[in-house]
Amino acid sequence: MRVLDLTRALAGPFCTMILGDLGADVIKIEPLPDGDFIRTWGPFDHGESTYFLSTSRNKRSLALDFRHPGFGDLVRELAGQCDVVVENFKPGVMQDMGLDYARLAALQPRLIYAAISGYGSGGPAGGLPGFDQIAQAWSGFMSLTGTEQSGPMRSGVAIGDLTAGMWAAIGVLGALRARDLDGRGRQVETSLLGSLVGLLSVQGQRYLSLGEVPPPAGNDHPVIAPYGVFQAADGAFTLAPATPEMWRRLCEVLGLASLTSDPRFVDNAARMQHREALKALIETELARAPRAQWIERFNAAGIPAGPIHALDEVFQDRQVRESGMIEEIQHPTIGRLALAANPLRMAGLPEGAARRAPPLLGQHSREILRDLGLEAGRVDALLASGLVRQADQRGA
DSSP, rough: EEEEEEEOOTTHHHHHHHOOOOOOEEEEEEEEOOOOOOGGGEEETTTTEEEEEEOOEEEEEEEEOTTSSHHHHHHHHHHOOSSEEHHHHHHHHHHTTTTSSSHHHHTTTTOOOEEESSOOOSSSTTTTTTOHHHHHHHTTGGGSSOOTTTTTTTSSSOOHHHHHHHHHHHHHHHHHHHHHHHHOOEEEEHHHHOOOOHOOHHHHHHHHOOOOOOOOOSSOOSSSSOOOOEETTEEEEEEOOOOHHHHHHHHHHHTOOOGOOOOGGGGGHHHHTTTTHHHHHHHHHHSSOOHHHHHHHHTTOOOOEEOOHHHHHHTTOOHHHTTEEEEEOOOTTEEEEEEEOOOOTTSSOSSSSSOOOHHHTTHHHHHHHTTTTOOOHHHHHHHHSSEEEEOTTTTT
8 A cells, every 4th residue: 555645743644654554655745945844843863853753654755845836746646656645734725736635536536535634624613723732622632631720731642633643544444445345535534623522432421411511530530439540658550440349359458348338438429429538548558558569469359550650661661662562673864763663463464563764854755756657867857856855864
């Protein structure tokens, strides 16, 4: 599968990285002179943006001058040789460039065209530029995060961008399967706003079914108690006794078997009502030992419990490392580059998904054009015209 990647920033590049991890040949079109604008976002590793590194493995870079009069014709020609086009420009921009779905599908009827926007292509906000934090706020996602004391809180990662990219990748895979059946291409659309509304899950259903507006949940589960973050003698850890049997075993491990017959805690509804009193009783017992001991004891009893890690602890964690969640690949300027790995495991998918390092700007321009059938003389002419740029291994 060949993907023409006309995306930038995070949502679109995350989508195309997923497709690349699954084996697609992803051709990333980057504007001259600076490429995808996230290449300028720090911090930097040997001059390379860590933001760009996080979303750009398994791609080849073709650097083009978007203002050159031949830009549109060349991209349309390239799209005709591809299975999928992915873009995340503001709605209307691709049409202005003559690169919208209707124009490209007329040239390549089997084309899958994925568009990611801030708020969708219709409605009163359809033409507005979209950014992750605005979508987090607009979708209600922020209202469920944080505490009553903190007020609405954004996620620590750009969850709207990343989720939109994942939805788009799922849509592309579904459209490809449909094409296998009927031979027709189709357009796939999603948005940052829609992606987060689609994640509201039980909290969203509480409102739709009951008219309830859930408050921010903080570190507690919104509908299960006890479940969340608890303090041991030397700090906090997470504990999730989600079933009645786990609740019974929790009381046994803590030496609080009498709580199972206490009217305040007899079932989950009662425990939710008396959550704070229950947490105080549990933490009184937890204060008698360090968290590592409690985590071991709870897991041995079949009660999910785990540490709260900072990122240095995450990437040194034995489970993370032995699960193959860190990959290394050779980068042309950095050398050995560590990356967070694709978490999918399935037959036929290599255990190490990183086949290509994040590319330098224009690193593969000549190679891509030749692979798509352009003769050497024409490639030389495009380079000489300034429409295309080929970088050397230093990115110059």
